Amino acid sequence: MLRITELRLPIDHPPEALPAAIATRLKVPGKDISRFTIFRQSVDARRVGAPSFIYAVDVEVKREAELLQRFAADPHVSAAPDMTYRFVAQAPAGGLKTPRPLIVGFGPCGIFAALVLAQMGLRPIVVERGRAVRERTQDTWGLWRKNTLNPESNVQFGEGGAGTFSDGKLYSQIRDPQHHGRKVLTEFVKAGAPAEILTLAKPHIGTFRLVSMVETMRHEIEALGGEIRFEQRVADLLLQDDPAQPGMRRLRGVRLASGEEIESHHVVLALGHSARDTFAMLHEAGVAMEAKPFSVGFRIEHPQSLIDRARYGRHAGDTRLGAADYKLVHHASNGRTVYSFCMCPGGTVVAATSEPGCVVTNGMSQYSRNERNANAGIVVNVSPADFGGEPGDPLAGIAFQxxxxxxxxxxxxxxxxxxxxxxxxxxxxxxSTQLGEVVPSYKPGVRPTDLSTALPDWAIAALREAIPAFEKQIKGFSLPDAVLTGVETRTSSPLRMPRGDDLQSVNVRGLYPGGEGAGYAGGILSAGVDGIRIAEALALDLLAAEAGGQS
Incomplete structure (x- = not known):
């Protein structure tokens, strides 16, 4: 198969235009093409009013070797890569003698680590501090509808992780030479996602579909011998010094808040970016961690129709294009970078706090993306130098948030x-003493006020400079009645847990920090990919220990 990229066609092209474009690009008669499949379809809306589709296709054609040689200098024609997922190991037929692997957290990283380990026959145990997704949904609605927060079951904590209450975006800019992202998407389709996520350049699912998919994946893990335990918070690590490596410690298990101890020599930390009490416990236990940059800002809401017109011109509202999105960056004169984050076309702004006495915003869309407003985080970069507190304190970013x-x-x-x-x-x-034509979507509700004291002065200055600059790219962006809602603080983890090439903590053997909470992912897809990579590394180490008779 050959992969051809950057095939551009108008959005109203007839079906026969794509095979004709393939034949033209390869300079072969159409009869030489046996078959083709669309690998990726994206929308190019850079020319306002003239959007087009861009295709990448995999093609079976006569004389492929000859064509590869002829187009060797063309970056848009190459051999199609083999994206088949292959397991790195399988459990021994007689089962394991060593303790079962343990996964802490059941968001995207934890789900895919558990799923792949279960598919290898390694029967993982998962502990999740929050509740199962259906119960968790009810708890989340309790905040949105009744102003009642459950600190252990909310947008951040519970089955599916924070991504369950989001736009369900399934794309990322991570390097993925082993095509683990394809494994993530394939498993999602198997769990009930629409097959189009395999071909769209910016696939998304939406919250309602994610809920049932997460349940389906949990059932598969359990059917393969895995165990998922909800409302189980890890309160401490069970560690011992490693006599073979001075300064290194070795993991022997965890202690739950209930007092129960679970023995395991291979533990995946898939915490998510909001497990602040667990981060504090890990720091107290001596697990290596360091503060890292993230971003803070507000959610901004416009009428979705305004964004559609700005991006698509006369094609606004065309069902083939769907709700328009945007991606914006501005480098402010005070040295800060302002950018759009987690843009949700046709979505809503949601309450995303996990702690009493705090307000946090995020964005969410359903699969249809047909709500009245578009929203996005408009955020400013912050670094450890901005956090205050003791220099070098890895938890200083949490205090800042x-x-x-x-x-x-x-x-x-x-x-x-x-x-x-x-x-x-x-x-x-x-x-603001009242709001205008744009009706804010945040539940449980908003209070008009002055946001200038909600963020540091340098952040407010950067935002006031960026919004008019964004108007030059999106006509209407600085609409006076557009709404800013605060605050957006959980853009990514405020810390990172360093790990080695074997993906284990640099100072605790057997501990595998992963996903968003450990600073190694930024969304559903990248977190899922990291979970797969960790599962593979863990399986190889566990089976090597099994073969060597280590206990």
Missing amino acids: RRLEARAFELGGGNYEAPAQRVGDFLAGRP
């Missing part, structure tokens, strides 16, 4: 409503 979230809680009235401001008022430096 908490201060902003507590201030947002106060500005919102102290009842989990969020502070909000019209864009026109924000740019003019005056408080």
Whole structure:
């Protein structure tokens, strides 16, 4: 098979146009093409009013070797890679003598680590501090509808992780030479996702579909011998010194908040970016970690129709294109970078706190993306130098986040409503006393106010400079009645747990930090890929220990 990329066609092209374009690119008669499949389809909307489809296709054609040689200098014609997933190991027929692998957290990283380990026959145990996804959904609605927060079961904690209550984006810019991302997408389709996620350049699923898919994947893990235990929070690690490596410790298991101890010499930490009490416990236990940069800002909402017109012109509303998105970056004069984050076409702004007395925003879309507003985080980069506290404190970023979230809680009235401001008022430096034509979607509700005290002065200055600059790319972006809602603080983990080439902690053998919480992913797809990589590394180490008779 050959892979051909960058085939451009108008959005209203007839079906026969694509095979004709393939034949033209390869300079062969159409009859020489046996078959083709679409590998990727994307929308190019850089020319306003003239969007087009861009295709990458895998083609079976006569004289492939000759064509590969002829197009050797063409970066858009190559041999199609083999993306078949192959397991690196399988459990011995008689089962394991060593303790079973343990996974802490059941978000995307934990799910895929557990699934792949189960498919290898290694029968993992999963402990998740939150509740199963159906119960968790009810708890989440409790905050959105009744201003009642359950700190252990919410947008951040519970089966499926934070990605369950999001746009369900399934794309990433990570390097993935082993095509683990294809394994993630294939498993999602098997669990009930639409097959189109295998070909769309920016696939997404939406919350309602994710709920049933997560349940299906859990059932497969259990059918393969895995065990998932909800409402089980890890309170401590069971460690011992490693006499063979001074300064190194070795993991022997975990202690739960209930007091129960689970023996395991191979533990995956798939915590997510909001497990702050667990991060503190790990720091106290001596697990290597360091503060890292992230970003903070607000959610901005516009009418989706405005974004559609700005991006697609006369084609706005065309069902073949769907709801338009955007990606924006501005380098402010004070040295900060402002950019759009987690853009949700046709979505809603949601309450995403996991701690009492805090307000946190995030964005979410359903599969249809047909809500009235578009929303995105408009965020500013922050670094450890901005956090305050003791120099070198790996938990300083958490304290920084908490201060902003507590201030947002106060500005919102102290009842989990969020502070909000019209864009026109924000740019003019005056408080909002009421909102305009754009109706904010945040539940449980918003309180018009002055957001200038919700973030540090340098962040406010950068945002006030960036929004008019974004107007040059998206006409209407600085719409006076557009709504800013605060605060967006959980863009990524505020810390990283360093790990070696074997994906184990640099100072605790048997501990595998992974996913968003450990600083190695930024979304559902990349977290799932990291979970697969960890499962493979863990399986090889575990089976080597099994073969060597280590206990």
